[in-house]
Amino acid sequence: MFDLSLDLVIFLVGAAFAAGFIDSIAGGGGLITIPALLLAGLPPAQALATNKVQGVFGAGTAALSYARSGLVDLRAQTGAALVAFAAGLTGAMLVSYLPTDVLKYGLPVLLIAIAIFFALKPGLNDTDRERRMSPLVFTATFVPAIGFYDGLLGPGTGAFFMLGFVMLAGYGVLKATAHTKLLNFASNLGGLVAFAMVGKPLWLLGGAMAIAQIAGARLGARLAIRVGSRVIKPLLVITSSALALRLIWQLI
Template sequence: MFDLSLHLVLMLTGAAFAAGFVDAIAGGGGLITVPALMLAGLPPAQALATNKVQGVFGAATACISYARRGLVDLRHQKIAAVVAFVAGLAGAFFVTSIPTDALRYGLPVLLIGIAVFFALKPGLDDRDRHRRMSSAVFTASFVPAIAFYDGLVGPGTGSFLMLGFVLLAGYGVLKATAHTKLLNFASNLGGLVAFALVGKPLWALGAVMAVAQIAGAMLGARLAMRIGARVIKPLLVITSTALALRLIWQLL
């Protein structure tokens, strides 16, 4: 039986607030909450499941915050969101049947590559640039691949979506950040549905953490909208690098 002591609740609430703040700006909130849940004593599957409970609220809050400022039209993302939900659901259902070891070895390399790209690529700001892929192709290929990964493994999903929106869709950094949130919410929700059936999330703990996630996401989205690429790029580089180092440490 998991002991919800006051000390653990306070620790996890603080972790959820920090995760919501970071995730609303650059993604990577799971880098904070999943280790915190496991440190508190949850087994990996239950930690991932409980993380989805609070994560959907943080993603939804950031999504609504960006939409209210006119940075994203949620109606134009409806199809992409449905695709992300179904792919996230499928990924979570396949957790136990698809070997993910090779993926875990390759993830640190990909994340470090993302960090280097955003750190060194000149001209990455809030202005849109040349689109390399149509919206239909982007929705049919890139979105389900990343959403399936989110349900299957999870870490770095926000960073991968950001990279896709910048490199393939031609979005500026702030606009790309805004557009990742609905898709991240949808894939998280799909993963949560699957985990609710097999992973047994701790709903009460997830709800408490969700309140802190919402507060952190509101603050993070507000800061990102005020400063834009100047805060998004450094935080994206930091979170991608930190997640890569954590994964390497786990492998070693």
């Protein structure tokens, strides 16, 4: 049976706070919480399930913070959020039936490419640009693809949503971040529903970490709203690169 000592809870709650802060700005909070849960002794499936519990609250808090600032209209994005939820649920339910090894080998390359894009692409700021895909087509194609991936594997989902909103929807960096958090919350929630049935998350631990996630996400969202692309872009480059390196290390 998993032993929840006080020092272990403090360690995991601290990790959740840091993850909530980083995730609300650039995604990649799982880089902190999943290794922390595994280090604490949780089996992989239970660690992933518990991570979904606290991650949902962090993403939801960030989405609400951005909505209150006027950066995303929650009602207008309800359809896209429902699509992301259904896709995340489907991906998580099929995770044991689909081969994911090929995706794992390709992920580091994609994440490094995203990091290079946001680091070197000129003119990436908080100003909207010409969109290459209508909202309806974007919701019907890109959103379910990334939501399904989030349920199936998960690492880098925020970076993939960000790239889509910037390149295809034509959003500025700050607006793209706001919309990313909403869809990331929805796909995370779908994944949580599926994981709750098979992964047996530790609900009390996930709840304690969720409180810290909420605090970190509120702080991070406030900073992103105040500073915009000047903090989002560098942090996105760092988190995408760090995730790529971690995935490469796991494959070696």
